[in-house]
Amino acid sequence: MSVKVYIPRDAAALSMGADEVSKAIAAKCGDAVEIIGNGSRGMLWLEPLVEVETPKGRVAYGPVSVDDIESLLSADFLNGGDHPLGHGVTEDIPYLAKQERLTFARVGLIDRLSLSDYETHGGLAGLRNALEMPPEKIVEVVSDSGLRGRGGAGFPTGIKWRTANAQPQGQKYICANADEGDSGTFADRLLMEGDPFSLIEGMVIGGRAIGADIGYVYIRSEYPHAIKTMRRAINIMEDAGWLGEDIKGSGTNFNLYVRVGAGAYICGEESSMLESLEGKRGQVKVKPPIPAISGMFGKPTIVNNVLTLGSVPFILANGAKAYADFGQGRSKGTQPFQLAGDIKHGGLVEKAFGVTMDELINGFGGGTHTGRPLKAVQAGGPLGGYVKPDGFDVEMGYETLSEAGAMLGHGGLVVYNDTANMLNMARYAMEFCEIESCGKCTPCRIGSVRGKETFDKIAAGENIAENIEVIEDLCDLMEDASLCAMGGLTPMPVRTAMKLFPEEFTGPKAVAE
Amino acid sequence: MVTLLNTVEDPIARNICRDHGDRPEELLEILHGVQHAHGFLSDGALRTITQALNLSRAEVHGVVSFYHDYKREKQADQTIKICRAEACQALGANELITDAEAAFGVKLDKGGHDVGLEAAYCLGNCALSPAVMIDNKLYGRVDIAKLKKLSMKHREGSQSKGVKS
Numbered sequence: 001m002s003v004k005v006y007i008p009r010d011a012a013a014l015s016m017g018a019d020e021v022s023k024a025i026a027a028k029c030g031d032a033v034e035i036i037g038n039g040s041r042g043m044l045w046l047e048p049l050v051e052v053e054t055p056k057g058r059v060a061y062g063p064v065s066v067d068d069i070e071s072l073l074s075a076d077f078l079n080g081g082d083h084p085l086g087h088g089v090t091e092d093i094p095y096l097a098k099q100e101r102l103t104f105a106r107v108g109l110i111d112r113l114s115l116s117d118y119e120t121h122g123g124l125a126g127l128r129n130a131l132e133m134p135p136e137k138i139v140e141v142v143s144d145s146g147l148r149g150r151g152g153a154g155f156p157t158g159i160k161w162r163t164a165n166a167q168p169q170g171q172k173y174i175c176a177n178a179d180e181g182d183s184g185t186f187a188d189r190l191l192m193e194g195d196p197f198s199l200i201e202g203m204v205i206g207g208r209a210i211g212a213d214i215g216y217v218y219i220r221s222e223y224p225h226a227i228k229t230m231r232r233a234i235n236i237m238e239d240a241g242w243l244g245e246d247i248k249g250s251g252t253n254f255n256l257y258v259r260v261g262a263g264a265y266i267c268g269e270e271s272s273m274l275e276s277l278e279g280k281r282g283q284v285k286v287k288p289p290i291p292a293i294s295g296m297f298g299k300p301t302i303v304n305n306v307l308t309l310g311s312v313p314f315i316l317a318n319g320a321k322a323y324a325d326f327g328q329g330r331s332k333g334t335q336p337f338q339l340a341g342d343i344k345h346g347g348l349v350e351k352a353f354g355v356t357m358d359e360l361i362n363g364f365g366g367g368t369h370t371g372r373p374l375k376a377v378q379a380g381g382p383l384g385g386y387v388k389p390d391g392f393d394v395e396m397g398y399e400t401l402s403e404a405g406a407m408l409g410h411g412g413l414v415v416y417n418d419t420a421n422m423l424n425m426a427r428y429a430m431e432f433c434e435i436e437s438c439g440k441c442t443p444c445r446i447g448s449v450r451g452k453e454t455f456d457k458i459a460a461g462e463n464i465a466e467n468i469e470v471i472e473d474l475c476d477l478m479e480d481a482s483l484c485a486m487g488g489l490t491p492m493p494v495r496t497a498m499k500l501f502p503e504e505f506t507g508p509k510a511v512a513e
Numbered sequence: 514m515v516t517l518l519n520t521v522e523d524p525i526a527r528n529i530c531r532d533h534g535d536r537p538e539e540l541l542e543i544l545h546g547v548q549h550a551h552g553f554l555s556d557g558a559l560r561t562i563t564q565a566l567n568l569s570r571a572e573v574h575g576v577v578s579f580y581h582d583y584k585r586e587k588q589a590d591q592t593i594k595i596c597r598a599e600a601c602q603a604l605g606a607n608e609l610i611t612d613a614e615a616a617f618g619v620k621l622d623k624g625g626h627d628v629g630l631e632a633a634y635c636l637g638n639c640a641l642s643p644a645v646m647i648d649n650k651l652y653g654r655v656d657i658a659k660l661k662k663l664s665m666k667h668r669e670g671s672q673s674k675g676v677k678s
Binding site for chain 2: 011012014015016044045047180181182183184185186189221222223224225259260261262263264265276277278279280281282283297338339340341342343346347369370378382412414415416417420425428432435436438
């Protein structure tokens with residue numbers, strides 16, 4: 001019998017040569033192995049992580065390059081033999097063993113496109129339950145679970161669904177926001193490439209809950225692998241009767257389509273994403289009306305993040321309480337955190353809310369990849385604030401982070417070492433806003449340009465005190481008067497950088513150092 | 514240039530519109546398709562799309578100019594997307610860009626003949642930064658030596674493909 005060898009087809013693994021490794025192993029071992037394409041386990045510094053199925057469990061080797069295969073074969077890795085790249089049984093690796101994986105339970109574990117694998121590991125149980133519940137009951141369960149939007153805003157999912165459910169019957173839509181543009185975040189991608197069925201399942205449940213029979217997954221064009229995997233997964237679900245008309249005799253109709261973005265960060269904002277889905281410029285719309293009342297083509301529309309929808313199957317399968325038992329305060333459940341930048345053990349860590357930043361960065365992450373001293377962490381993407389190591393005792397949750405002057409955002413943490421120049425980072429925040437602003441409101445469109453110019457003046461040593469005041473003034477205006485979070489939150493990285501590292505905003509000397 | 518109504522300037526663009534049922538809400542997908550076929554969006558292609566979808570030239574221009582992906586001019590034979598978002602900056606993306614500009618003799622986002630360099634804002638490989646993408650293939654932990662090799666490898670790959678077809 002052939003040995004099962006798991007080699008991820010995740011984009012991050014492929015970026016480190018997983019495809020070449022897979023081909024080389026197939027060429028060397030022939031029929032002795034059956035290579036299975038799984039998702040990534042989320043231990044990205046070990047990619048490509050090759051796992052071999054043995055009687056004691058799956059044994060991990062990584063990072064494997066084509067040049068290592070000879071020595072792996074000599075070490076009898078197909079029987080779990082010892083090797084310098086070996087990490088023992090995958091499930092026992094502390095990085096994985098210490099996590100609380102609900103949303104990511106299957107990612108890396110299963111063949112990402114095998115529906116029977118998916119079902120064996122708990123997939124479709126949530127949808128089966130949901131198909132027997134009246135829509136209002138589904139909304140109630142999601143409400144009770146305390147699930148909040150994982151895209152960044154943290155809005156209670158149950159309230160959104162209830163609003164859309166309460167709209168008169170007729171055409172409604174549900175959209176998955178897979179426009180994961182925040183730097184330092186890749187959880188949506190890992191989920192779509194590693195367990196695409198869970199997102200689809202979550203969307204069918206959501207569709208039934210609000211009475212929508214059409215769904216869209218809006219994926220950014222920078223994610224070609226995720227686009228391909230989602231399209232294949234949708235076809236598989238259609239063929240199996242989990243998408244389409246009268247799903248499994250429940251009377252629920254649901255058709256799902258993938259739409260590809262075109263390189264605009266702002267399309268991660270829901271109203272802008274809906275415009276883009278209509279084939280228009282991705283410009284932000286004034287609210288109200290909220291999309292749950294008047295969204296795509298003026299119809300009631302729910303927009304949820306991939307991680308939000310990906311958590312729904314667990315909740316429907318195991319009950320609201322099972323999910324709400326995790327977490328702290330008003331941040332219920334688990335959050336897939338993403339460790340990125342200059343970090344030794346970068347990857348995905350799903351933990352209940354309440355874990356400290358220190359445990360994530362120094363515990364799981366193991367400090368910096370370069371070995372240089374850690375200077376700061378940017379929490380929550382390009383619109384999130386900086387945190388210095390002395391603030392790492394903060395517990396990760398929506399409210400706790402915002403009290404600490406940072407934000408959860410999409411759960412990304414980007415680590416910087418001591419070479420980071422905070423004036424440049426603050427300038428970059430303004431520049432990014434300039435590049436990606438949709439242009440609809442003035443504080444964002446023009447404020448960002450003026451902010452960038454003013455930082456250039458400060459860097460050149462021009463009227464520093466006055467120019468710092470100009471920045472403060474601009475930040476006030478952008479925060480108060482921008483239409484959406486793009487302009488409204490750009491001041492957060494700017495202000496936290498200035499507050500935590502004032503010595504770097506004192507002109508050319510600081511820059512020269 | 515004056516075009517007569519129902520004059521199809523770009524049959525490929527016309528067919529792609531038809532494949533999408535001439536539905537204006539699928540404009541982004543159509544533009545992706547046409548750009549994939551031609552490498553960029555020509556005036557003729559845009560006029561064809563405009564007619565097929567019954568949109569105004571202004572509406573189509575508005576969409577094309579809004580999104581970073583759409584190109585109105587012929588691109589270099591090879592485009593290297595270099596991520597310059599925060600996680601990649603944390604591990605030297607800016608230095609990689611400077612080195613790449615020197616190595617390939619082109620400026621970021623300023624075109625090029627053989628090789629062009631394009632800024633990307635997150636390729637989703639933030640734990641293995643700096644990241645680049647060539648021909649839709651993603652790479653991680655890239656430095657200038659690795660980038661030069663990758664660029665060469667992809668150029669050889671596309672040449673051999675060209676010979677076969």
